Amino acid sequence: MSNAPIPANEMDRLLNLAELDLDYTNYDESFDDLAKLAAKVAGTDISLVNLIDAYTQWSISRHGLDIEQMPREDSVCQYTVMGNTGFEVKDLSSDERFKDKFYVVDDPNLRYYYGVPLTSNGTNLGALCVLDEKIHEITPEKAELLKIIADEIVNRLKGIKLIKNLKNKLNEANEDKKKVAHDIRGPLGGIIGLAQVISEQGHENQIDEVLEFINMIHKSGRSILELADEILSSSEPRPLKADEFNLSLFKDKLEKLYMAQARNKKIKFAVNISPENANTPFSKNKLLQIVGNLISNAIKFTPEQGDVTVSMDIESHEGSAILRIKVSDTGIGLNQEGINKILDGNMQSNTGTGGEVGYGFGLALVKHLIESLNGKLHIDSQVGQGTSFKVSIPVVRS
Template sequence: MLNNPIPENEMERIISLADYDLDYTSFQDSFKDLAKLAAKVAGTEISLINLIDSFTQWTITSHGLDIDQMPREDSVCQYTIAGNNDHFEVQDLKADDRFKDKFYVTDKPNLRYYYGIPLTTNEGHNLGALCMLDKDLKTLSPEKIELLKIIVDEIVNRLNVHRLITCLKTKLHEANETKMKVAHDIRGPLGGIIGLAQVISEQGHENKIEEVLEFINLIQRSGRSLLELADEILTADKPQRDLKTDEFNLIVFKDKLEKLYTPQAMNKKIAFTVSTSVNLSTIPFSKNKLLQITGNLISNAMKFTPISGKVTVVLSLKIEETQNLLQINVTDTGVGLSLQAVETILSGKAQSTDGTSGEQGYGFGLALVKHLVDSLKGTMHIYSNPGNGANFEIVLPQVQA
């Protein structure tokens, strides 16, 4: 069995990809023109824009081939992102031992030629690749390759714009939250000042202290003005019922996970279900890093669950006095984990092993989950025994809407 190629900076690479906080299903329109242009420039039937996480190659836009995802270990692009070269070319997939038995070579579309260019960030992280594919053998001229590199630069630029917009929305959301908190915080003291001024004012009427009364009346008027301003801020910033672009609710989150990971379950003949708590299913919460965290847990669970097994995801939201708690449970009927393995994962130092169907691992998926959960000030628990499956429980604090 051939070993999977792994970039030297793999942990940093997948953290960088997670920082883009991408929904892999929402970019068809954003990059469709570039995928088509790349195929036209290269003279190939097919071009794909792929992003590669710990377990999966996600095709965010395609031209000439209807594909959404494939296991990372089956992809050619895993070689494109593994090295420091500016491209990876396979003249004949059918003659290459690494790829000759892959489904896309032996069956339709019976691919023969591959040319891939990594999507590299300014920090040197290869997020994925633009690849050109054909069922006939090809040769690309230097002029065509230079044009393809320009297209790659534009893909990375658009990804960076998306990240920038997401970051600005997050900062705006945080600023609004701060404004709300300030408004809440000043209402209490101001109410006390006005109440105290009212008492002194009443005593002043009895004592006929005109100057004191005039001063206190000024305090009252100023205090009431500030209190009205705080009420105005609170009223204007009440969140809308419609979801914002940086929010999920349990229904939307459930649908996303089913769409992204049902194909993986069907491919391995595993039963996959996602359920939610119905009574709180429409309350919004931040979607920040949720697909990256939950997706890695699901892919990991499927990797270690045998054929005819089950992977179950339960999503719930708990309303508390000062915050909401989003709880994610991913449970499988797989091989289970030893106490030592659990402790290794929770320490953020998980290593990869082969899956139940021989899937080779890359060793960073659960380490990334632990990193992201910690960055969101959440908690991660693992309940498992060897041979009895595993339950990964994530709890993430959420600001109340």
């Protein structure tokens, strides 16, 4: 496919998708009922909930077909996101755009497709699609029901994001509670100490009423101090918050998401981390979108039997920390003009080493997201000798 369909608002579309901050792997149960309902309404064996980023179509929920991802240029849904109404292909095997695709030529030998865009803030994030081995007909009534299901999928995506934000705020509130407990220990300790001194002096003066009153203060203060100690002790060790990664978890997530892409192209893919900093927590905000796009780009421009390697570490100095990420490949490389175009946000689409279609927005999105986190992007490359993208992002500590 030489002319890839690109929505006129592609950058806004990618930014809206990035704003949801999804990892594409944890949502099966959230949408399984809607995927099954869509197939039931359409009378098809298969339905998928697909989100499309700059390089990949991610199937976050599946009914009747076990597939998690495919290159964007192989998908039918890339045409669905071009419009605001349903997109139908009566027979995939007779359509020049799709007749040679693996899902048409090989098992499951698909023929029919109908997709409805998943629209949020005026952009299409992906599509709800129904598919079958046989030709079907989608009546206007069925099309309207599928549109309602698609709208509910978008509402749930937004709801999941809202719940994540609320959990983060709750975690912050709990941290504030622990800080308050820590802060009151000092004053309470002073009050108890003072009460102890007065109690001892009062005993010498034998002022029974004062002694009884001060003993009550001393007892109450001691109880509150014990409560503060109990709150503080419960915070160790602190588990990761909902909005946090550590290097170990981030490594596992990247391998789960992108190992299949690399294997399909016969590329060796590895993620290396610093063992001594493997459990240091840091914000996961936009990191999957940043590193994921860099990995997809590296796979695209690396030939078979090549290498794509991700290296990650956290550098700490003078009370601050920096997350260092390097995505290196043994691909076709860039000249200085190409490097400058990326850094200036003017990189154009190119065809990958395996004929993959480029969309020209993945690296522009990466640069935008890195800058939104006050980070920096550096590129080392030579034509024919591969490329290294180096990302530095300040670590925001709780």
